[in-house]
Amino acid sequence: MENEILRALHARKSVRVFTDQPVTAEEREAILQAAFQAPTAGNQQMYTILDITDPALKERMADLCDHQPFIAKAKLCLVFLADCRRWPRAYRAAGMEPRDPGPGDLLLALADTCIAAQNAVTAAESLGIGSCYIGDVLENAEAMRETLHLPAHVVPACMLVFGRPTSQQQERVKPARFREEAVVCENVYRDRTEEELREDFTLRGANVPEFQFDRYIQAFCKRKYESDFSREMSRSAGVYLKDFE
């Protein structure tokens, strides 16, 4: 099937190099308003969005997020915070004595936050503005809290950087996805057999030059999963999770 929205979803890819053209105030507003229209659990909108406009703060964020300099060059930079404070504060303001937020509240807030972020991505795309998620915003909890003045029960879910793609970025080949059977199970979960797993990855690696399962997976494991930044992210996430124990 094909239509304008399906075509846009298929065409979208991350953009990490931006032209000098700004994101206008009107475009920024359209992106934010689209984010607000996303579904949220109980319509609670358990998120707060930080619009990072201070160039020095953008530089600091680039540094704290695993030293990714393109962050500081973004024309619009939004940090999406899972916010488990707004409603309990309202409960208290209304004279209630609510329980502390727990893991369920955090998981729902994270879902709200990332769904809103993805609406922002799609809205930007419709305006010719590219974007890239920055998951490394979960790292360095202590410094991040201090830098962004984050109180307890407020957790950075993701950051989005926006700008218009350079022609090189427009031409870049979009990374391939797993085939459907690798990611869809009927009714209940089933582990892929090792043979299926190898085939899933090999088919996905079709446009990786000289793809070879063991070599590729070993290198990926070292570069990503076992990397310092990945270990730091897990440590840092544990700091935020302590609020929800």
Ligand SMILES: Cc1cc2nc3c(=O)[nH]c(=O)nc-3n(C[C@H](O)[C@H](O)[C@H](O)COP(=O)(O)O)c2cc1C
């Ligand atoms: C939660 C999340 C975190 C990500 N973090 C980063 C990041 O820190 N730096 C980066 O350059 N790209 C990041 N990305 C972008 C992914 O690398 C990208 O989406 C993936 O490679 C697929 O490519 P595509 O978006 O072009 O289709 C992130 C994406 C997601 C969804």
